Amino acid sequence: MAKYDFKKIEKKWQKRWLEDKAFSVGDGSSFGGKAKPKFYQLETFPYPSAEGLHVGHPKGYIAEDVHARYMRMRGKEVLYSIGWDAFGLPTENYAIRVGKNPKEVAEANIKNFKRQVQMFGLSYDWDREINTSDPEYYKWTQWLFLELYKKGLAYRAKAKVNWCPSDMTVLANEQVVQKDGKNVCERCKSEVVQKDMAQWFLKITDYVERLLSDLKNLDWPEATIKRQKDWIGKSEGAEIRFEVKGERLEVKPNFVLLHGFTGSTRKNYFPWLSGELRKRGLDFYAPDLPNTESPTEEEQVSFVLKNAKFDRNTILFGHSLGTVVAMKVLEKLEQPIAGVILAGGFIRPPSTRLHNRNYEKTFTWKFDFKKIKSNIGFVKVLVDEKDDRVLPSQTLELYENLGGELIKTVANRGHFCGVEEPKILDALVPSIRVFTTRADTLFGATYLVISPEHKLLENNELRIRNYEEVKSYIEKAKKKTELERMMETKEKTGVELGGVKAINPATKEEIPVWVADYVLGSYGAGAIMAVPAHDERDFEFAKKFDLPIRMVICPHYPAKTCPVLDKAYIGEGHLVDSGKFDGMDSGKAKWEITKEVGGEKKVQYKIRDWSVSRQRYWGVPIPMVHCVKCGIQPVADKDLPVLLPDLEDYRPKGKPPLASSEKFIKTNCPKCGGKAEREPETLDTFVDSSWYYLRYTDPKNAEEIFDKKKVNHWMPVDLYVIGAEHAVLHLLYSRFITKFLHDEGYLKFTEPFLKLRHVGLIRGSDGQKMSKSRGNVVNPDTLIKEFGADSFRVYEMFMGPFEDGQPWDPQGILGAERFLKRIHRFFEENKEDLLAEIASPHLSSVGPENVATKRQLSKSIKKITEDILGLHFNTAISTLMTLLYYFEADNITHVTDFEKFLKLLHPFAPHMTQEIWEALGHKDYITFAEWPEYDPKLIKDETFTLVVQINGRVRDTVEAEAEISQAEAEKLALGREKVSAYLKGVKPKKVIFVPGRLINLVV
């Protein structure tokens, strides 16, 4: 008898599949009239590391392959391919360590991965293989970045970033992990420090609402959907303004307000603003400037200098041309004033073609910023982002020269010409805005806390008495993110702002203002109203610093006594001690109180924009150019790709490696043609992987990122198998990019992945995660050599529930091997009969058929079909094992039944089943044979084992007709010897009969 020679069999079929391009799906058939329905299967494309694959990696691939082969047998045209996520840090670090070019290393790694992946007999369409480090691929990554840039979704901004001193690169928040209470780099575990740097960001925050709401149509694990939601972190609440009262300030400010060109104190918001200031008892001087229709610098500046009072309490405000006057005034002052506030300003003639105004000539457009800055305490610049008269860029330039605080806003009317402009009032009258989800607790807000990063602290506009102390606290707080933030000793710290009081807009009480690092600068308004009675953190803080705790929410109303709180009550309830809102329930009071104090509804998200800059070499060059004249300019589409050059030295030295390559850096500006420098940063590899699944649909397209018809034919992905570790970022980024390309008209769908499942991690035999450092890594190469791909596949699918993780059992694969050997032997032993039956089909009527086997076969078909669809591969295989026992026990097995068995097994053990398929005389691939159907009549048994219970305990079993009635069953049960022994003549009080299952006699 021939031995089961898996080596020969597997080699033979793997070669044939490859040569025949057996699993390539041409696009032609897809668009013709007789197209098969499409099915797109996707798995995370691997990151080809130097270590190669371990036995955990293929689990997801094998599952996908099982599913793909099943779908083909179901008549689907299956798109199923593989590629390489080849850019990235580990490869670069490895290359540096061994002194090689990262490209060479990546190529070698890919070669090794490809060899390993091919051992498993996976039915990929190899014509669609992609590689993110291939210029043909990353050309389109760059193109995508430029598209985002053109739509204002890629921008550069200074931001506090996590800097890994070892990898010398910026890390995304999500690449920073906590270890022993420290923030460390996810990859190298070095401690992360904070650094201020200009970075490229992608504006994923523009898509938050859609990223949230579209989650509800997806067939994804609930937990994953929840994690996406939590990551986005939507909170609905209110923004409430607390004015900061000057009473305790040393002196009251006096304002000088300058209007703009053709303006007057009767126009725009001036009347309203004057009223608001008067209401607050604040002094101000707002003159009508001379000759406003045709102003000259001379005349206006001297007018202001002559009539206005300038001393250290003066706050100078200028709007539009008034900003220019203000700056000219500041150039001439002998002593400094408190501060300057500028709205809609400019520093050169606003070259709008519509106007040719006299002031373009009557003003000198040169400023002595050094002098100006020496004459002012604080600076605030307001820019109307939708300004249609003076470009916002002018105001921004002004801000860059002056520094201070920049307030980006959208004016009620363009260029701050509304009847009311609250942002201007806000700037003049210091106030603190807070975000809260619990406006119902406003009456219990007994102090405010602002974050160390809060803008009010930057220029000491409030004249904080203990400013030195506050400053040193801020310094300490900044370092704290770098230093240990011990998990347990997260004790609250803070400093009260001396001489500063805020007004609680509900109670009108003066309350203290603190700075504390438990309030984050990056979330909400960077400030909170503290309600210690109803917030755990505020409670803890109030206890520590002995601040008042006022209970304003009671779970029940009327509250008989308000209990003394030993901890915060954070639930909702009814209001107490809240003036006219007493007795109202929290839900209603939230909005009522917000309205009462002039607050507004506000939605906040935890998610931040996606930082994509990396100061490393092995990635996609960001296709931007820095020109001295034109600023940042995008590379023209026709000049893509911007190729990643080979370098002498790949090590990062505080600046990106590409910055050291003159050949790369030096270029010409795409706009003016002058000398310019290329952006030396590279893109986060999450950008590469955020669109790879689209490229599979048209991988070789040199003209476009993909053909619209093709991408819309194959997409969206019908089944995506992915590790749970990618549950947040990769999916969020991919969904964002898909929505963007949808909005740009490239895609007809808005969600890329319809059905998503996670593959459970295979752990080492020690139960720990497999890793080189733990020494528990199992390499599949030797296993394949010893047992073959089919045994390996069957074992990995049999180990346990697919979505759970299991430890690797070195013995386990033996069971799979034995199973396959038994099949092989069964075939060899019955070969003659089977072939004889094929040769003379009339033989199939010869010999008794085992009905039990027929039934079992039908049941198995049903079960295995359901199991594959539900990814319950372990029970599918146990069903096959059981079915084999039935065959083995029979005297005769008909070839039609055996072939059904082969087909059921084929997705799991494709080589062996194909070999036997061929031996049975088939010339085609079993992969494209039709999946067997079961006989519904055979699913139901004619008899069953009736369980007889007495008082719910099993006392006997008896074979019974499937359709037995309750009366018959009762009679049958009562007739049993064992039963009567238990009943001892007592009649059952109650009889429960479950058809086809049991009868329970209750006495």
Added chain:
RNA sequence: GCCGAGGUGGUGAAAUGGCAGACACGCCAGCUUUAGGAGCUGGUGCUCGCAAGGGCGUGCGGGUUCAAAUCCCGCCCUCGGCACCA
């Protein structure tokens, strides 16, 4: 601390209200073999018993039900994620 997943033999597990432990690994006994991580047959939750047979048993404690691994309440433990998000 919060959120999520989970806890069943020596091990991976099956059973989603109806005979707990299917199917495997391991182990034990026997057969076979020059040999074996080979094959075949039988056994294998714990416990009392010579046996027939009985009792106990799905992390722990309660509850619902004729009947609970499965549903409900409270607690414990393991793994994963988040981490002062107002």
